[in-house]
Ligand SMILES: [Zn+2]
């Protein structure tokens with residue numbers, strides 16, 4: 001298990017399924033695509049639509065392409081204040 005990244009901040013969370021532990025499976029809340037109180041990931045950083053995430057359950061770190069591209073999501077609004 002990796003330690004939590006120093007950038008991990010509970011104030012910045014993303015609801016993305018973890019490809020490592022897949023702890024969302026068989027969870028009725030996640031199945032409905034809702035913001036599950038148990039299964040969320042730390043949003044460490046993001047570059048455009050690419051999110052750098054860490055799973056609090058298994059501490060797996062990976063990149064997730066949201067595919068939003070030029071569309072500004074709430075994540076990009078939060079980190080770039082041009
Ligand atoms: Zn995980």
Ligand SMILES: [Zn+2]
Nearest residue numbers: 027030036039
């Ligand atoms: Zn869940």
